[in-house]
Amino acid sequence: MPRNLHLFKLALLHSSLAKENSQGFKESNERLEYLGDAILGAVVADYLFRRFPYKNEGFMTEIRSRLVSREALDKLCRKMGLDKLVEYDAKRKTASSFKSIYGDAMEAFVGAVYLDRGFEFCQQFIIKEILQNHIDVEAVIETDTNYKSKIIEWSQKNNKLVRFETLEEKAGGSNKQFKVQVMINDKVISQGAGYSKKHAEQDAARRACEELEID
């Protein structure tokens, strides 16, 4: 049972219904989302670090990015039934801040669990409830969705010019890190990183698919 119910109510309060508190500060789940995002990042980093003792940081960065992607957190929020509890102003539902309303609420919820019960409880919550019950980590690792093909198909169908641009190659000792951005009609849509150019392209393409809501 939560000790501080107020935190959990706040975690499910979208910014479209932000309420001014006694200090004149508009309260919604945005601050908790910021905190939850950081805690989730740390817990998943630790989880992957222990689970894959002989994988490099490029691999861990990439898998973490997939595990906590907007799409993954959105799905998770629905699976856990939290989506039905999110409060928002339905009249403003076309605004861009609604794009990730459930994923953001999921992060804010993690922030609330952390504040309510501390790091170790929150870590167990994330590992048991999220990484073991609701996400198939192996499947995420082995997933081979070709997001690059997806976005190229989409751009052909919609008569847009798509371009993948390599931003940097950070040559580490044994490890390299690549960064790629997806441009559509010369506008930057997304960026991605990975331990090979191919992986960075896939990461950037996945984010572009999310951004453009391509299924």
Place this chain on the structure above:
Amino acid sequence: MPRNLHLFKLALLHSSLAKENSQGFKESNERLEYLGDAILGAVVADYLFRRFPYKNEGFMTEIRSRLVSREALDKLCRKMGLDKLVEYDAKRKTASSFKSIYGDAMEAFVGAVYLDRGFEFCQQFIIKEILQNHIDVEAVIETDTNYKSKIIEWSQKNNKLVRFETLEEKAGGSNKQFKVQVMINDKVISQGAGYSKKHAEQDAARRACEELEID
């Protein structure tokens, strides 16, 4: 006293001297750096969340980004005297992976403290040793270095074409998030984010100064 000395030795081992372990995996501080980066991010997020109860997530994101910037971590590593303990292959010191050798070691050191003693100990270590003893958080918040002017001056002196490009404006409810990238001769050098276009430009310019080693 550390419980697991091996971890701390590893945290100070640059990838230029990576050693193959019994599993054929080349060990250096890169995995610990990945973990430490995530833990540091979470601890600083929590610290700013509690310290500034009426500031929005844009403010916290920006201050955190400055507190844990490559430049800040590099300075910190030297202040704590850890730089003298970092082991690297001096013959390869021109490689790009050496650019952030001390900041990376600092992050890896945090990762080692976390694995050795757990989250709460590591959190106290970061707050007491880093945020209270070695970094002046107030000064970081109030710092008004004009990085944009710096980079413009530099580009004029070096006959380069500098351009600031706005990538996206994520309009949240009460909060906005801006992203800006710095282009030099049409090559992307860095990106930054902030709660106003001006702040995003400063953040991107600061990262460009780091990247180009402009003092």
